[in-house]
Amino acid sequence: MSLDVDVRLDRESFSLQVAMAAAPGEVVAVLGPNGAGKSTLLGILSGLLRPDAGHVRVGDHTVTDVGAGVFVPAHRRGVGLLAQQALLFPHLTAEANVAFGPRAQGVPRREAEARARALLADVLPDVSGLPGRKPAQLSGGQQQRVALARAIAPEPDLLLLDEPLAALDVDAAPAMRSLLRRVIRDGKQTAVLVTHSALDALVLADRVVVLGRGRVVEQGPTREVLGRPRSAFTARIAGLDLVPGVHEAGALRASDGTVIAGRDGVSGEPIGAGDPAVAVFPPSAVAVFADEPHGSPRNVLPVRLASIEPRGDVVRLRAAPREGGPEWLDGLAADVTPAAVADLAAEPGSPLWFAVKATEVEIHPAG
Amino acid sequence: MTAAATTRARAPRKPDRHEQSVGLPWFVWIPAGLAFLLIALPVVGLLWKADWARMPELLLGDAALDALRLSLETAAISTLLCILLGGPLAVVLARGRLPGLRTLRSVVLLPLVLPPVVGGLALLFLLGRTGLVGRGLDLAFGITVPFTTAAVVLAQTFVALPFLVVSLEGALRTAGRRYEAVAATLGASPALTFRRVTIPLVLPGLASGAVLAFARCMGEFGATIAFAGSLQGTTRTLPLLVYLERETDAEGAVALSLLLVVVAIIVIVVGRPRGSEGLT
Numbered sequence: 297m298s299l300d301v302d303v304r305l306d307r308e309s310f311s312l313q314v315a316m317a318a319a320p321g322e323v324v325a326v327l328g329p330n331g332a333g334k335s336t337l338l339g340i341l342s343g344l345l346r347p348d349a350g351h352v353r354v355g356d357h358t359v360t361d362v363g364a365g366v367f368v369p370a371h372r373r374g375v376g377l378l379a380q381q382a383l384l385f386p387h388l389t390a391e392a393n394v395a396f397g398p399r400a401q402g403v404p405r406r407e408a409e410a411r412a413r414a415l416l417a418d419v420l421p422d423v424s425g426l427p428g429r430k431p432a433q434l435s436g437g438q439q440q441r442v443a444l445a446r447a448i449a450p451e452p453d454l455l456l457l458d459e460p461l462a463a464l465d466v467d468a469a470p471a472m473r474s475l476l477r478r479v480i481r482d483g484k485q486t487a488v489l490v491t492h493s494a495l496d497a498l499v500l501a502d503r504v505v506v507l508g509r510g511r512v513v514e515q516g517p518t519r520e521v522l523g524r525p526r527s528a529f530t531a532r533i534a535g536l537d538l539v540p541g542v543h544e545a546g547a548l549r550a551s552d553g554t555v556i557a558g559r560d561g562v563s564g565e566p567i568g569a570g571d572p573a574v575a576v577f578p579p580s581a582v583a584v585f586a587d588e589p590h591g592s593p594r595n596v597l598p599v600r601l602a603s604i605e606p607r608g609d610v611v612r613l614r615a616a617p618r619e620g621g622p623e624w625l626d627g628l629a630a631d632v633t634p635a636a637v638a639d640l641a642a643e644p645g646s647p648l649w650f651a652v653k654a655t656e657v658e659i660h661p662a663g
Numbered sequence: 664m665t666a667a668a669t670t671r672a673r674a675p676r677k678p679d680r681h682e683q684s685v686g687l688p689w690f691v692w693i694p695a696g697l698a699f700l701l702i703a704l705p706v707v708g709l710l711w712k713a714d715w716a717r718m719p720e721l722l723l724g725d726a727a728l729d730a731l732r733l734s735l736e737t738a739a740i741s742t743l744l745c746i747l748l749g750g751p752l753a754v755v756l757a758r759g760r761l762p763g764l765r766t767l768r769s770v771v772l773l774p775l776v777l778p779p780v781v782g783g784l785a786l787l788f789l790l791g792r793t794g795l796v797g798r799g800l801d802l803a804f805g806i807t808v809p810f811t812t813a814a815v816v817l818a819q820t821f822v823a824l825p826f827l828v829v830s831l832e833g834a835l836r837t838a839g840r841r842y843e844a845v846a847a848t849l850g851a852s853p854a855l856t857f858r859r860v861t862i863p864l865v866l867p868g869l870a871s872g873a874v875l876a877f878a879r880c881m882g883e884f885g886a887t888i889a890f891a892g893s894l895q896g897t898t899r900t901l902p903l904l905v906y907l908e909r910e911t912d913a914e915g916a917v918a919l920s921l922l923l924v925v926v927a928i929i930v931i932v933v934g935r936p937r938g939s940e941g942l943t
Contacts, residue, residue, distance in 0.1 A: 386864070388863075
């Protein structure tokens with residue numbers, strides 16, 4: 297089923313205005329930081345929130361149309377939900393949880409139970425006696441798999457995924473991610489995936505919609521949007537560093553005159569000197585020095601250390617401009633090893649040098 | 664995920680003798696001990712005063728058996744009424760969107776703080792033969808409520824209702840609306856969700872509320888004597904009989920009191936809710 301959304305919702309301190317669509321069988325990721333309006337959007341789609349204006353269509357079924365006074369309640373929308381928490385009904389067995397949706401639709405008990413067992417065998421093939429287990433006897437990762445089976449059991453026209461991996465520990469998340477890919481993406485289930493992880497979007501989604509403060513900042517095919525972000529906002533979400541400026545042969549000139557050497561023409565789009573452009577590079581390509589490095593063909597940026605964030609095996613250093621330095625340095629990230637951080641002996645406020653090789657920098661036209 | 668990891672996370676915490684308590688200040692122990700003694704010692708006093716040789720004779724008399732039967736019957740009916748009426752009331756208080764819900768809740772709590780005798784008198788003035796509703800009942804149907812077993816049930820329900828409502832409302836609030844929202848996205852109608860999700864989730868709270876209400880009904884005295892009087896076999900429940908016997912036969916009163924203590928202990932041990940077992 298396709299999805300067609302164009303809604304507006306106003307709250308005192310926040311307003312959401314979003315138009316987006318999904319083709320049948322397509323997975324659309326909605327990316328954005330906390331407070332961007334992702335959960336509000338999901339609430340509107342699932343029928344738990346009533347927008348102030350606009351419409352929501354699933355297939356040729358109009359489930360919300362404020363102008364026409366149409367509001368189909370959540371239980372008659374055919375819109376399923378997999379949330380951050382599994383929220384399995386604690387008093388029901390895994391099988392009864394999965395059979396709940398089909399039973400609610402009037403599927404005969406035996407048939408619903410058979411469907412539930414088949415789905416459970418699919419999502420958790422190596423757990424013995426799974427159908428008869430209560431949620432409390434399952435681990436968090438197992439619960440989330442059962443919740444996925446439960447969400448797809450009623451064969452929803454549209455499935456909403458609300459940060460389905462966020463509450464899982466690092467061991468369980470990758471397996472759940474590939475299961476989602478198999479069940480949702482390969483299974484041609486039309487879905488909207490809300491996430492703040494670029495990785496989830498890259499693995500699971502055909503297209504992304506980047507949301508910021510209740511507005512669509514950017515949308516398009518996943519690889520395109522996340523690989524060549526046009527705004528610092530999207531870059532930050534995609535986990536990339538981005539410097540805006542104008543194009544110069546083989547380089548980018550930032551607003552303060554700083555020239556950043558890089559590779560242009562990688563996107564295949566024509567770009568001329570003086571055209572608006574962005575330089576994009578991954579934080580892992582940034583080397584960090586306590587003293588100004590010399591003698592190698594690198595872009596060297598004087599910064600001040602703003603924050604130190606541990607991220608799994610690496611440590612992300614965030615930069616801020618030094619006194620009087622250009623604004624665009626704010627938020628640039630460098631991923632380094634913990635040992636390197638120890639060698640730097642840097643703390644927030646320390647002056648540092650960020651260096652990145654020209655071969656790691658891509659110059660894209662900015663539109 | 665291994666099964667061992669699951670069970671470890673789920674197993675109830677056992678006290679560990681290696682664990683070093685951070686300690687309580689000494690001055691907490693004294694009032695705490697006094698409080699405990701204040702509750703426990705009177706019961707010990709009853710046991711000490713009891714005439715164990717005459718116990719069977721005292722407990723198996725007509726008056727005692729009548730009172731025990733009446734108490735159990737009326738308390739059971741009242742508890743049932745509390746569930747049937749108080750359950751939906753708790754749902755409205757926890758989930759409803761009405762103006763003035765807070766005022767409504769305060770009114771529901773009234774019997775908790777009102778002296779039971781006052782409650783009994785209020786019921787009498789409402790349902791008595793000259794009362795607001797009682798006059799109509801009498802004229803239209805020839806029904807008089809006061810001084811009947813029905814009056815006992817009404818008085819008990821009046822005082823016990825808040826116990827059930829409060830504990831069930833708490834359970835409903837703790838369970839939250841999240842499971843109900845999930846049920847809706849699975850296509851369950853509100854009625855089906857209520858039956859298959861809401862009620863099972865709050866069953867422990869409902870059970871503990873019912874146990875509290877039953878205990879309160881068994882011990883009800885003030886409202887009953889004001890509204891229903893003290894007629895053997897009809898309205899004289901165990902607490903009323905205890906009070907009556909106290910004047911004439913102290914040992915009989917002690918024996919009956921012990922019977923009430925036993926009933927109370929059974930209620931606590933058997934009926935104590937298992938908490939929110941299974942809830943994650």
